[in-house]
Amino acid sequence: xxxxxxxxxxxxxxxxxxxxxxxxxxxxxxxxxxxxxxxxxxxxxxxxxxxxxxxxxxxxxxxxxxxxxxxxxxxxxxxxxxxxxxxxxxxxxxxxxxxxxxxxxxxxxxxxxxxxxxxxxxxxxxxxxxxxxxxxxxxxxxxxxxxxxxxxxxxxxxxxxxxxxxxxxxxxxxxxxxxxxxxxxxxxxxxxx
Amino acid sequence: xxxxxxxxxxxxxxxxxxxxxxxxxxxxxxxxxxxxxxxxxxxxxxxxxxxxxxxxxxxxxxxxxxxxxxxxxxxxxxxxxxxxxxxxxxxxxxxxxxxxxxxxxxxxxxxxxxxxxxxxxxxxxxxxxxxxxxxxxxxxxxxxxxxxxxxxxxxxxxxxxxxxxxxxxxxxxxxxxxxxxxxxxxxxxxxxx
Numbered sequence: 396x397x398x399x400x401x402x403x404x405x406x407x408x409x410x411x412x413x414x415x416x417x418x419x420x421x422x423x424x425x426x427x428x429x430x431x432x433x434x435x436x437x438x439x440x441x442x443x444x445x446x447x448x449x450x451x452x453x454x455x456x457x458x459x460x461x462x463x464x465x466x467x468x469x470x471x472x473x474x475x476x477x478x479x480x481x482x483x484x485x486x487x488x489x490x491x492x493x494x495x496x497x498x499x500x501x502x503x504x505x506x507x508x509x510x511x512x513x514x515x516x517x518x519x520x521x522x523x524x525x526x527x528x529x530x531x532x533x534x535x536x537x538x539x540x541x542x543x544x545x546x547x548x549x550x551x552x553x554x555x556x557x558x559x560x561x562x563x564x565x566x567x568x569x570x571x572x573x574x575x576x577x578x579x580x581x582x583x584x585x586x587x588x
Numbered sequence: 589x590x591x592x593x594x595x596x597x598x599x600x601x602x603x604x605x606x607x608x609x610x611x612x613x614x615x616x617x618x619x620x621x622x623x624x625x626x627x628x629x630x631x632x633x634x635x636x637x638x639x640x641x642x643x644x645x646x647x648x649x650x651x652x653x654x655x656x657x658x659x660x661x662x663x664x665x666x667x668x669x670x671x672x673x674x675x676x677x678x679x680x681x682x683x684x685x686x687x688x689x690x691x692x693x694x695x696x697x698x699x700x701x702x703x704x705x706x707x708x709x710x711x712x713x714x715x716x717x718x719x720x721x722x723x724x725x726x727x728x729x730x731x732x733x734x735x736x737x738x739x740x741x742x743x744x745x746x747x748x749x750x751x752x753x754x755x756x757x758x759x760x761x762x763x764x765x766x767x768x769x770x771x772x773x774x775x776x777x778x779x780x781x
Contacts, residue, residue, distance in 0.1 A: 424703035426619045509702030509752055510617035519753045527755070541769060544749055544758040549738075549773070552745020556737055559702055560712045562720070565737040576734060580742070580773050 409447050411437045414496065416454045420503035425455060425511040452513075458503055459517045468529060480533060481582025485574045488550050492558055493570055502558060505551065522547060535586050542584045549580055602640050604630045607689065609647045613696035618648060618704040645706075651696055652710045661722060673726060674775025678767045681743050685751055686763055695751060698744070715740060728779050735777045742773055 415437035419428040430451055434441040448454045472483045492498045504521075507514035531543040553573075556562045565573065608630035612621040623644055627634040641647040665676045685691045697714075700707035724736040746766075749755045758766065 424617075424619070426617070426703070506702045509699045509748075510619070515753055519755050522749070522753065522755050538769070540757050541761060541766075544755060545742075545746070545769060545773070547755070548745035548749050548758070549742045550745070551748055552741035552743070553738070555702075555744055555748065556715070556741050560708055560715065562712050562715050562737060562740070564733050565741070568734060573734075576731070576738060580738070580776070583773070 408439060408443065412439060412444055412447060413457060417458050417499050417503050420455065420458055420507055421499040425507040425514055458500065459507070459514060473533060477586060481585055482574060482578035485550070485577045485581050489570050489574055492554050498558065501554065505555065505559065533585050546581055546584045549577065553577060601632060601636065605632060605637055605640060606650060610651050610692050610696055613648065613651055613700055614692040618700040618707055651693065652700070652707060666726060670779060674778055675767060675771035678743070678770045678774050682763050682767055685747050691751065694747065698748065698752065726778050739774055739777045742770065746770060
């Protein structure tokens with residue numbers, strides 16, 4: 396999975412702090428992550444974290460964005476044979492989660508959303524505004540939004556068992572084997588067959 | 589859904605404290621729930637909470653149990669026509685989550701497991717020791733454990749979208765309509781058709 400490139404004009408230090416924040420929120424959730432801990436992980440002074448972001452809420456808002464954009468998903472998932480769209484979507488989702496940096500971003504999102512109402516609001520917004528329309532646009536037939544929700548539910552639930560709870564066997568199942576197991580379900584929600 | 593009855597010899601006050609703790613952990617997650625807040629909700633002195641449980645960890649351990657037992661699930665889900673086992677399991681799951689008391693217990697489990705490693709360990713244990721074998725025993729063919737995981741993933745993911753994130757339309761879809769939408773997926777994982 397290609398990560399978003401660094402934007403021009405952004406400093407490396409700011410990026411290092413964001414990456415450290417992403418890890419902290421992923422490991423600890425919003426409440427237990429601290430400015431001090433984020434600074435220590437990024438090997439900078441806490442005052443520098445404050446200089447760039449002001450407070451924990453604002454770092455959190457920066458971290459809480461989906462680590463990929465709609466065009467990337469379109470290019471990777473929507474283009475190509477309709478008969479394998481379920482497989483491509485499933486592979487893309489699992490690759491994002493298996494990537495050390497992107498996966499930490501997703502883990503931070505899910506973990507924080509579960510315990511912190513503002514993060515839940517943010518993730519609901521992301522799902523409602525980005526993921527539901529994106530997937531629903533590919534669903535044939537009626538109940539497109541509800542079936543789009545079922546796709547998200549199957550994928551997020553799988554991530555919860557594999558990456559948060561680490562339940563076996565799904566936690567250590569080979570990614571491609573897992574994609575093959577999930578794909579028929581995702582395909583049926585999308586195209587009804 | 590029939591709730592577990594109060595065990596003989598257990599005091600009403602202790603039960604009230606447990607119910608208040610369940611709500612606190614569901615609303616706030618483990619980290620932000622406090623003995624003081626639990627006591628206030630139960631309308632008792634914090635010293636009484638300490639008397640019964642000693643500390644927050646121990647109240648948490650009591651609350652972190654599945655709010656139903658294997659016999660109940662067997663009687664409700666496994667008995668009856670194999671062709672509708674997916675529908676019965678889905679209905680049972682959604683009824684538990686829609687129940688005010690049992691649902692709060694499930695929400696406490698999922699919310700705390702997402703942000704608190706000991707709660708994740710506890711929920712993983714519950715899923716691995718109770719839910720995977722229970723469901724896997726009903727799966728026909730190979731990969732029974734992995735397909736049991738996929739059943740859990742679809743159901744837990746649906747609960748996450750419906751009750752934690754409150755994404756539409758799944759958040760306000762009628763329970764029976766949602767069960768009918770999910771049941772074919774669950775049925776295919778269980779029986780392959």
